[in-house]
Amino acid sequence: MNAILIYLLEASICVAITVLFYRIVLSELTFFTLNRVILIGMLMLSFIIPMLSFKLGITSMGTGEITLPEFLVGKEVAQEAVSFTWQELVFYTYLSGVVVMTAHLILGFFTSQRLLGKSRLMRYQDYWIAVHPKFIPASFFSYILLPDFNPDRSEQRQIVLHESVHVRLKHSWDLLLIQFAKIIFWFNPLIYQFERSLREVHEYQADQGVTSTYSKREYSGLLLQMITGGQGWHFMNNFNQFQTKKRIIMMSKPQSQKREMRRFLLAIPVLAALFFVFSCEITPEEDIEGPTMMGESKATTIGPNMDISARKLARDGEEIFDVVEDQPEPPGGMEGWNKYLSQNLTYPAQARSMGVEGTVIVVFVVNSDGTLSDVEILRGIGAGADEEAVRVVENAADWTPGSQRGRTINTRMRLPIRFKLAGSTQKEEPIASAPNDVDEVVVVAYSKK
Structure with missing residues (x-):
């Protein structure tokens, strides 16, 4: 719509x-x-x-951080669908x-x-003349209309x-x-x-x-x-x-x-x-080539908040890596991460009432001790969606940290969260099933648009 x-x-x-x-x-x-x-x-x-x-x-202006599969928030609950x-x-x-x-x-x-x-038709100089008292002089496709x-x-x-x-x-x-x-x-x-x-x-x-x-x-x-x-x-x-x-x-x-x-x-x-x-679109930052959590080609760029990718030191003073040999892993793997987001991520009431839709991109660091920090918005849509995305990442459990050459390191990650209202005609990516007990949020495997 x-x-x-x-x-x-x-x-x-x-x-x-x-x-x-x-x-x-x-x-x-x-x-x-x-x-x-x-x-x-x-x-x-x-x-x-x-x-x-x-x-x-x-053109990407820096090294792209690891990107998690896009997450879709959005199915309206039944009682709200009537409005x-x-x-x-x-x-x-x-x-x-x-x-x-x-x-x-x-x-x-x-x-x-x-x-x-009801008119009287006659042929005149290769044209059809239609005569009727109610006509005013006019033409109608192949007919010339006249009152007389x-x-x-x-x-x-x-x-x-x-x-x-x-x-x-x-x-x-x-x-x-x-x-x-x-x-x-x-x-x-x-x-x-x-x-x-x-x-x-x-x-x-x-x-x-x-x-x-x-x-x-x-x-x-x-x-x-x-x-x-x-x-x-x-x-x-x-x-x-x-x-x-x-x-x-x-x-x-x-x-x-x-x-x-x-x-x-x-x-x-x-x-x-x-x-x-109206026909040319600037490729969003998630459509520029870079690494992904699933090992597929994935978009990345620095985007409007250049300080995020430009900052190379974590809170422990060590370097932050964007590409690593062994990527960080959430508790329970990607299945556990999807379940956590499904149970904790909700569509903000303000965004829903205003009809706001779009993709929020959250960037965060998985520290060498597994804790998550430096949660920031790379691209937002406002109306409470940005704050909701930050909240759910900040409250997540510790991850297994990434490693490089046998030692644990700080790794920058990126999570796209797409907020989409029910009934929207926006083109969707292939959808993987969410847990059976959750009908509010589903997971979307990311692919290039």
Whole structure:
């Protein structure tokens, strides 16, 4: 659920940036075909970019400490499962809007189909003309809709020519795409501005098609005569549904100079920025190669708290080792360690109520006498989770210390603890079974994401 909400937020931001880019940089240009391509292309990329994921590695700045298998905290107890988190409330509100918008779209489509079924169809210059008294001049996929039709009248020939451009350029398919986008992003006010911009480009293209045959003065007069408040349905390109004054000004405007096409190149850095922000992820410190307790390749880096790995002396004044011949071992081995964490590690109430999730990385030292010390947070998520992770490590029993060349030594260890709420859609690692008498915490074997 959280992943869906994050995707919607990121894609919505991409749509908003696309609209602002078009309105500020391109909307006054007369390269209508390119404007249409940019709008449709950037809309589709707004859907795709947040779905992509490319990880950028970070060069380790020091020797990595031994990393224990990741531990997952998180199954909600049954009595708490009945309550809704704020993410669930937002998600179900969003779904309600999707249902309303979908119903509105389906109603419009079937209403148009019903009227088409009742209309009188005729063939004119390779186009289908649908005549019905309730129609306003418009196009609908391959149909030109008119309240009446007399090909001997000049104004009707101009209207048919205008609408034939919409049909020939398949503008209704653009509008179908934008209707789906409105269903998904109904909460974003800029998606309606996006639709307005796209419809304007459609009208400019159609007007340009008419003025290549008829005089601009004659056609401008027709636009003024045909002003109507009717909007038609979603897939229709109405003959006079947008600002008449703006269309007349655009018709009278000189063609944009070819050198102004360089503005379209500005779309490249805009898309590159969106791609970098929403598709590229900096590899977290646990994904950089280093040793693990289980002997597998494991991520490690110094991370934000550089003092942890930089400190080389333990409390006894001896050196702290990051890589050892014989690794430290908790009481009862890893099975005993997992059992201890399962019985003692809990999800903080504050983090649960705030919907906070994420991975806390705890670094600690297993001293040469087996005691645990220097427990610190390498990476935290707040809301009480950091303190809970520190508490459970500090209260742990003594370990069997690590050894190097036959003598016991101080060893730095690292423990990732992932806090995850029930119902979250975050991608999980393979889960190993927890002890049967514990349903609050399960153990996750770490693998590279």
